[in-house]
Amino acid sequence: MTIWSWDYTFEVFPVIFKAMWITLSATIVAFALAMVLGIILAVLRRSSFKPLVWTIIGLSEFIRATPPLVQLFFVFYDLPFFGISLSPFVAGVIGLGVHYSTYCAEIYRSGIESVPRGQWEAATALNFSRTQRWTKVILPQAIPPIIPMLGNYLISMFKDTPLLSAITVVEMLQTAKIAGSASFRYLEPFTIVGFLFLVLSYPSALLIKQLEVHLNRRKKENKAKKSKVKDVAPSC
Amino acid sequence: MISINTYLELIPSLLDGAKVTIQVLLWSLIFTFIIAFIAGLGKLSKWMVIRGISTVYIEIFRGTSLLVQLFWIYFVLPLFGMELSAMTAGVIAMSLCYGAYASEIVRGAILSIPKGQYEAAIALNMTPFQRMKNIILPQAFKIMLPGFGNISIELIKGTALVSLITLSDLTYQALTLRNTHVGLTTEIFLSLLILYFFIALPLILFVRWMERRVQVGRA
Amino acid sequence: MLTTMSKEITEKRIQTEKPFVVYKKVSKSFGDLKVLREIDFSVYPGEKVAIIGPSGSGKTTLIRLLMTLEEPTSGVIEIDGVPLWHKEVKGKLIKADEKHLHKMRGQIGMVFQQFNLFPHMTVLRNCTEAQVKVLGVNRKDAEDRAKEMLEKVGLGTKLDNYPSQLSGGQQQRVAIARALVMRPKVMLFDEPTSALDPELVGEVLDVIREIAAEGDMAMILVTHEMEFAKDVADRIVFTDGGKIIEEGSPKEVFENPKSERLQSFLRRMRK
């Protein structure tokens, strides 16, 4: 008996492949949530109301340092006691989204802090409202440089979606497990899942690296331009 | 006040689980860093074959997902005649997965050492091994530390996954307790999260301290 | 006047002895860029050679080849009659392995433009590590020798400091001591003062002068300090465009430059 069965592979591949849509939609929805929540956390962290800032810092550290798996269980099994009953998919998306929002917030923060002080002052000088300062001046400058970092977290989150199987979301891994336990063959289904993850995440990672190189080069060119201007200025 | 008493009765089982979690954690940490150095140095090797093997290993384990790797090792390897205990499977999966990530930290730190350091070591006629051991690694190691701290925190979080292959770690114990004490779900899960947080706390403080030190050094 | 005396000694040696380092038609390219073109060049035992020339003319590359930091594209370099980058197997020269390079490198030492001290070691440790690990000297003897050399470069009181706690001039003097303790037969200096603040240049040049006056060790100095080159060197070599354009005693080269290129180079340097 050969260990790897191609017949069985062709049989289960379409089943697992179909479940990829659950994996992908969970990733996309959860990441959208993480990005939005992340911005809110990042902006609130700059509040002048210190107790709020400390609460956010403490809560973020706590969420980031504890297992997302346990957080998923918490959302799925515990919220019903507070009258919030969620489908496994929604619970999963909320759990992952909240977990990753704390990472996104850190990235936004680094982006926001890299916007020069003068930009804030200029925005105030031009009499923009508080919201306008954020949406028209600061965020448009803070976000592009951090897109690659966000991209890396998107991939990380994608690779964390198998955790959803633990709260009965039938995504790729759960599908493979069900197929495996029915046929007593685990080799092919699990290998297919691993293969699909690799095929999706590896090229995305390369793409992000490319983007990063591109952004860095642009930054350097801009800097070079600026320093040229500086070099010329004194002799004029 | 029945529930407080019942809750207190649950604590010992949770602590039993914590022992298993810490056991998995410590073994995985050891192997993670061994693997990280082997793969990280391997990717910098002058021999293409070693570079190739290291790259393939790193990309496969970073490109798939820890839980998939864990299931693969736990459910598939027995087909090849390798019966693994849940503990062994857990430690292998975690070490291979986080070792792949940590190897990039090792590699990055080594590459960040200025070329002049290698050249000075050559000028003093050190062998390639001596250059690495006495000159490059001691400097690179300091640079690796914050990254290692962060990986270790990730590793702590990752250990919860072994509960899914029936290893009775902290998370597994909590899930079992919840089955019998559904009314205490909130208390059990909150205790669980807090226990994890306290396991991670020393590392968090260490990383924050290192980061501050690096920042001060730069300024 | 020590200098002139040692110069006379060297003079005699050059007439009687064989060269210690010989470059034979050595070329070096980086990709399409030809940095050295068929260089023929030799250094006698104990001889002090200063290499001068415009930026990019290949001075650094020339000495990096001898330190085995860069591999020649073609040609042969010999140390004491033995090819450096090649091994003779059945009358044919094949590329040398790390073992051969290791054997040969022991005769060469180098001081870098950027010092390249080991930041994680104290001054003393910087000067003992290689003695212990490479020469197999026991730590006590290594420390004695290191202290002696550090004393000589005027840093006998800084043994336990880390490089980051020293000025550039002090760091470069430690680097000189670190190279000296290994007892090289030829010492290479790549613009040892050009990374220093002007007020620190003198202390380093004085140390090098003193070492040169002691005589035994051959030195190849790449430098932009013309007065210093004139003082210290037995011979000046002028490179431009990857070639040696002119060489001779300091007197010949500085007072009576023959080639147009050297003349204009010297005119520019004097300004």
Ligand SMILES: Nc1ncnc2c1ncn2[C@@H]1O[C@H](COP(=O)(O)OP(=O)(O)OP(=O)(O)O)[C@@H](O)[C@H]1O
């Ligand atoms: N590793 C390298 N890769 C590519 N080009 C190099 C490399 N090292 C040196 N070069 C080039 O070779 C040429 C000669 O360099 P070299 O450093 O030997 O000149 P130099 O005479 O020492 O100049 P300087 O006075 O500026 O130190 C330069 O054009 C330099 O850009």
Ligand SMILES: [Mg+2]
């Ligand atoms: Mg140079």
